Amino acid sequence: MKIGYPCVNESLDCTTTSTFRLASYSDERVELAVGNNLRCLLRILAWNVERQLLFFRIGSGVVPFGSHPINTFPWQTRFAAEFRQVGDFVKAHDMRISFHPDQFVVLNSPDAGIVERSVQELVYQGSMLDLMGLDSTHKLQIHVGGLYGDRDLAISRFIATYRQLPEAVRARLVIENDDRLFSLQDCLRVHQAVGIPILFDNFHHECLNHGEPMAEALRLAAATWHPARDGVMMMDYSSQAHGERKGKHTASMEEDLFRAFLPELGDLDVDIMLEIKDKEASAGRACGILRDVGRLAVSLPAAQ
DNA sequence: TTTTGTCAAGTCCAA
């Protein structure tokens, strides 16, 4: 089991997603930003290793305009060594990486242009994993997409697009149950058609479900992961922010809820991403709880 | 130096 948090480390004074406006695009600015972003990424990963946080979601903006036609700078070759260095670090410390392409990636859109731009974004993010030398256990996580008033059609469009994806993307792509549109059952339909693993989100499942108890839902999702190809199941963990709109993530982990959730896992091995606003603070507390209950090694990894 | 409006991209839903 690995524990992680997404995209941002609030304890360090750097960002992995420094960028600039499209209107002020230049190759020089791309080169400067990518260099800074990759240096910061290594700092965060090193910080994480010291705290036994071995799962990390990298933000989509490491390469500014990474899938935009304006960006013709050869960042793949210019930063090959730096990406490789990140990948080597990840492998040396047995870490796991994911990406979560943002809401503009909609593979089931009826608009062919949107689908094409979405595929290009996935190609860009997958290529970063390729440059790092990381295999298909490191994932690209997206939602099924829009509903467009017809669930069956929306799902069948996703399936048709998925089948045409480049292999480098398809091997890494996983779908996440969302909190309003596509439930675990919808994701299972997609899985049954094309074999794509389901990244389970406990909070989204609480918001949208068909009555499956949490433990059963976890097992249904876990069964969609092929151990050799996909690795251990990934999941997102969060809980409701009190007094806020339904679906709003809590600002800080509620330890009682997290402790109550753990028995639902039974003997499942999972890597857990804490989608909680205070980032590494809650992830660190989760590690502490897991050591308490014996699900995480008590001793930190030996310094290297 | 600090504040504030805006930023590549899509979709849904509440107001």
Next chain:
DNA sequence: TTGGACTTGACAAAA
């Protein structure tokens, strides 16, 4: 019809 929300603030013009 519009604004907010979504996995995540940060850039850059204006004050």
